[in-house]
Amino acid sequence: MTERRLVLAHLYPEHMNLYGDRGNVLALARRARWRGIGFTVQAVEVGDSWDPAAADLVFMGGGEDRQQTRIAADFLARGDRLVAALANGLPMLAVCGGYQLLGRYYRTAGGERLPGLGWFSAYTEPGAGRAVGDVVAETDLGIDPPTLVGFENHGGRTFLDGGDTRPLGRVLLGQGNNGRDRGRGR
C-alpha cells in the first residue's frame, strides 16, 4: 500500500503568527494523524526557495503591519507561481494579513500600499480604530450548525468588489471584513 502523505507549506511562520495562527497547522496535523495520513510541514520564510506546485496545502497567518510589510515583497515575487498553483486547485487557508495580501492591495495604517497577488477581487484600506473581538458568522458551507466562531484583530477594512468573490459567511457578531457589509473572509 502506498503511504498517504500531505505536504503543507506554511508561509512566513516567523513573521505571520499574530495570535497563534500556527494553531491551524497543529489542528490539521492532528486531524491527519487521526486518519493515518502522514503530514509534513514545510516552513517558507523570506528568501527561501519554494515550489508551490509541490505542496498539497498552503497556510498563511496574519501579522501586524510591520511584519506584513516585511514579507510583502517576497510574497508578491512568488505571486505568478502561487496563483498558477491555486488556479490548478491547490487549497490555501489564509488568515487576516495573509488573506489581505491575496487581494489587490493592503494599505497600512501608516498609508503604505502593499500590492497583493490579486488572486481575488478585493482591497483593504485602514479603518478608524482596530476591529478586535469575537466573531460569529453564518456560512453556506453545508456544515451543521452553519456557524463559524473565531476571533478578529485587524485595522484594515477589506472590501470584496467584483467577479465571483464571495464572503465566507455573514457576520452575526463582530466586524468581519469591514464592519459594513456583514461579510467575513472569502
Ligand SMILES: NC(=O)CC[C@H](N)C(=O)O
Ligand atoms: N490580524 C492581522 O493579520 C492584522 C492584519 C493587518 N496588519 C491589519 O491590521 O489589518
